[in-house]
Amino acid sequence: MRPVLRDEKLEAEFQKNGYVHVPFLSKEEVKYLWDKFFEVLKTSGGHVSPKDAGLDMDYTITYDFTFIDRNPDHKREVLKIIDEVFRPHYEKLLADYKPIIANYIRKEEQTGEVPLHENWAFADEKKCCTVSIWCPLVDSHRGNGALEVVPGSHKRFGQFRGPMIPWELEGIKDDIIKNDLVTCGIKAGEAIILDDSIVHYSHPNTTSDLRIAIQLILIPNEEPAIHYHMNQAVDNKTINILEVEQDFFMEFNPWKQPTEFKKVGEIPFVQKDLTYAEYRKKLNGPRYDEKPTFMQRMKAVFS
Ligand SMILES: [Fe+2]
Numbered sequence: 567m568r569p570v571l572r573d574e575k576l577e578a579e580f581q582k583n584g585y586v587h588v589p590f591l592s593k594e595e596v597k598y599l600w601d602k603f604f605e606v607l608k609t610s611g612g613h614v615s616p617k618d619a620g621l622d623m624d625y626t627i628t629y630d631f632t633f634i635d636r637n638p639d640h641k642r643e644v645l646k647i648i649d650e651v652f653r654p655h656y657e658k659l660l661a662d663y664k665p666i667i668a669n670y671i672r673k674e675e676q677t678g679e680v681p682l683h684e685n686w687a688f689a690d691e692k693k694c695c696t697v698s699i700w701c702p703l704v705d706s707h708r709g710n711g712a713l714e715v716v717p718g719s720h721k722r723f724g725q726f727r728g729p730m731i732p733w734e735l736e737g738i739k740d741d742i743i744k745n746d747l748v749t750c751g752i753k754a755g756e757a758i759i760l761d762d763s764i765v766h767y768s769h770p771n772t773t774s775d776l777r778i779a780i781q782l783i784l785i786p787n788e789e790p791a792i793h794y795h796m797n798q799a800v801d802n803k804t805i806n807i808l809e810v811e812q813d814f815f816m817e818f819n820p821w822k823q824p825t826e827f828k829k830v831g832e833i834p835f836v837q838k839d840l841t842y843a844e845y846r847k848k849l850n851g852p853r854y855d856e857k858p859t860f861m862q863r864m865k866a867v868f869s
């Protein structure tokens with residue numbers, strides 16, 4: 567497997583748990599990125615909505631982040647601002663990765679629950695790991711919506727993830743939230759580097775202070791970006807594999823059919839809804855990017 571982190575110890579921890587906690591930004595950089603958030607907000611076009619794609623439907627989203635902005639130039643500017651500051655740090659930590667999406671994630675008072683999910687797949691996860699760097703600009707804890715993860719859940723569930731593809735853990739989200747989360751309560755400027763396939767969540771901000779965090783998504787330099795796409799209205803049994811340029815994500819509207827892409831394959835899709843017991847078993851089973859060990863094969867035979 568291609569390495570994610572340059573440091574061997576961190577790499578082993580990342581592969582075991584699906585995330586690592588690292589020191590990341592200086593105090594000055596935190597302050598700079600905090601101030602920049604309010605400056606760049608002037609170019610925001612507001613949230614993209616189904617109406618932008620000509621659909622007459624209502625939709626509410628419980629959290630506020632750059633990716634759903636209507637103005638592609640605003641998204642490009644946010645990526646530039648964040649990458650300039652993050653790059654010297656992630657180049658030391660990560661083994662040759664390039665950024666594709668950057669988010670300021672804003673949680674105002676009493677808002678901002680991020681439902682349990684895995685991030686979309688952004689490259690071929692049989693060959694590599696894509697990562698998110700999550701870095702809060704204030705000290706984070708459960709009460710203001712720190713990142714919460716299910717350790718070791720990476721590369722176990724929903725290998726082909728995209729906006730319209732049903733998720734096998736959808737029906738048991740509440741049980742997982744109740745039983746399996748670890749809160750990453752980290753200080754301002756520290757970071758969690760997580761595998762995009764790890765199961766994660768965050769609570770609403772119940773404090774009276776604004777909570778801003780940053781997410782930068784990166785994929786290996788040598789890998790093309792991928793978007794798994796399903797057009798449910800036409801065929802809900804096939805996932806299309808699209809190779810896309812970075813600008814695809816800047817122009818993205820989840821309700822629009824994509825136009826700029828190269829289709830490189832198809833995957834048959836069968837919907838599965840795991841029970842909590844099945845999920846627990848799979849959590850301790852082999853990853854989808856590795857062959858099961860002899861012991862794991864034996865366990866499967868006898869269970
Ligand atoms: Fe996420």
